Amino acid sequence: EGNLKLHLVNSDPINSLFITANPFDWMEVSLRYADINTSKYSPYKSFSGDQTYKDKSFNLKIKLIEETERFPELSIGFRDFIGTGKFGGEYVVTSKKIGDFDLTAGLGWGSLSESKGIKNPFIDIDDAFSIRPKGHGLGGNFELRKFFRGPKASAFYGFSYLNKYSGIRFKMDYDKSNPFNLKKESDYNFGLAIPASKYFDINLFKHRGVDIGFGLSYKANYSRQLIPKNEVINPINFSKEDTDLLSSSDAVFSGTINLLLSKYQIYTQEIYIRNNDLMISVDQSKYRNLNIAAKRVIQIIDKVLLTRNIKNVSIIFQTGNVKTGSIKFPLDKFRQFMNNSISFAEVKKYISYENVYLDNDETRIFKGNINFPLYTWGIKPDLKNHVGAPEAFYSGQIGLLTSGGIILNKNSFFDSTVGLGIFQNLDQLRLKAYSRLPKVRSDVREYLKERYVLKKLTFSHMFNPIYSKDYLFFGGLKIGLFEEMFGGVGGEVLFRDIKKPWYLTANYYWVKQREFNQRFSFRNYETFTGHLNFIWETPLDGVKMILSGGRYLAKDSGITLNLSKTFKTGFTVGFFATKTDISALEFGEGSFDKGLYFSIPLDVVSGKYRKNNAKFVWRNLTRDGGAMLSGSLDLGGFIENSSSHFLEYLNEGFYE
Secondary structure (H helix, E strand, O other), rough: OOEEEEEEEEEOOEEEEEEEEEEEEOOEEEEEEEEEEEEOOOHHHHHOOOOOEEEEEEEEEEEEEEEOOOOOOOEEEEEOOOOOOOOEEEEEEEEEEEEEEEEEEEEHHHHHHOOEEEEEEHHOHHHHHHOOOOOOOOOOOOHHHOOOOOEEEEEEEEEEEOOOOOOOOOEEEOOOOOOOOOOOOOOOEEEEEEEOOOOOOEEEEOOOOEEEEEEEEEEEEOOOOOOOOOOOOOOOOHEEEEHHHHHOOOOHHHHHHHHHHHOOOOOEEEEEEEEEEEEEEEEEEOOOOOOHHHHHHHHHHHHHHOOOOEEEEEEEEOOOOOOEEEEEEHHHHHHHHOOOOOOOHHHHHOOOEEEEOOOOOOOEEEEEOOOOOOEEEEEEEOOOOEOOOOOEEEEEEEEEEEEEEEOOOOOOOEEEEEEEEEEEEEEHOOOOOOOOEEEEEEEOOHHHHOOOEEEEEEEEEOOOOOOOOEEEEEEEEEEEEEOOOEEEEEEEEEEEEEOOOOOEEEEEEEEEEEEEOOOOOOEEEEEEEEEEEEEEEEEOOEEEEEEEEEOOOOOOEEEEEEEEEHHHHHHOEEEEEEEEOHHHHHHHOOOOOOEEEEEHHHHHHOOOOOEEEEEEEOOOEEEEEEOOOOOOOHHHHHHHOHHHHHHOHHHHHHHH
């Protein structure tokens, strides 16, 4: 669970790139991009030149029975069931580890079978299983009508042996299938996996008794930190004179708290006192786990709090002008936990996650003084990619993204991004996209070709939130150039109760399509787009479902389902699919919009805490149906992963 693997396989005439992830210990999902040298991309040289055929496929493996000391594991798998189906096949496989050997045996259908295999056992249930439909249509559909069908099924088996001293793994398997009718002298395949480092393997193998292949593999488990964090909280001591001053002066007390927290990139916004209760509002972008942030606050300022008779602490987390929620606990119990006097199970009884609601009987002793306007800027590398085009398999651009902003106050700000291309070969993309729908996304290559672009220029205004003991409600407006392809005006609202595992957002925008040069001019196409979104953190740990319904950029209407698993490190694996009121023929190749995404937290490979993520999104194809607007306010980002349900899932943060 939490594994992410990248395999690059050079085995002419079929070379492949695999990306494999395990969102659960019982599920494995993988993407395959294949270069098939036995045929051309198309029969028309004027269209695709001499480029060889490329194929994308999606694979799924589900564990049905867990391996035990006495019984083997049993799994079921589906190859290329969302794609062209050229590699399409299903299998049932069992495996058992005995000492240093791992034994495998299974039965395959479709591309995993061959004409001299055994009779399909499902034919005895229903004769309809004897016929496997041919053809792939527009691709991208779930080909349920093909599953486990065909006159024959073929057995396969193999083993691997791990040498514990060298880490080298020897593999052998028997496989009679040959879906592409390649030259074959043997049904036995052999391979070696040689560890080059903790994360990389070098693979050597011989397929079909003919081809010698070479591969590279990268593997890591992102459900845990790859590099331990080494943050140190420096101890502080106060003299008797300091202690007296801290206990008697609110200005010195609150100012000291503000100074100490700022050294750890935690910025105090307000401090309130009511009797013996302290409420401190902080804004921080360092810790993705708010439980860690809450613990750090106490660790850093505990010596200051000791100067007063503080019994309960509420740490309020704030983003911009929005107080998103609070963590409340009795200070003496939390101190006992930090001193290892009581267990977390004991202190957990006293920790509560609450909506922010301040009565009128609190005394505010501190309010952060920010000298607006604030100016922000940054530079980072930019890589544009276009993969799988008829003109060339890969086209891209290396450049820089320069960003700048002006924060007028906590409610209003300007934001901009300029792209500067340094080197590119995107000019080789000559063909124009065809679509039966308004070309809201399929003209992406025309936008990618531009070297110097104004990617974004927006003004946002956030309204003051409405706070209640039972909910948080806030919203905002945004106007400008939202993304490379669209600009306009619109707004969003969000409603949530921190104690509930769900929340609602709604957005509505009028947008107009930008010119390809991505300056200040527009094309003729314009539309309204908007969605109502239901976000549910399911009872399964880290599993989130987002159901969005509304109108998309191409004026089609429908729903989007987004399912994801977020691990405690912040590593996320997700799948999305959109179905609207257009037909598969109108949508074009792929039939409907769908894809996978991975989000890797950068601090998982760093000794320091940070919130940044690297995100990879794979779509079957870029089409116009089911296309959503990018660059909106995204109010969900203000409160993401901060519900009581999710923070209880992340309670290990109190140990860091």
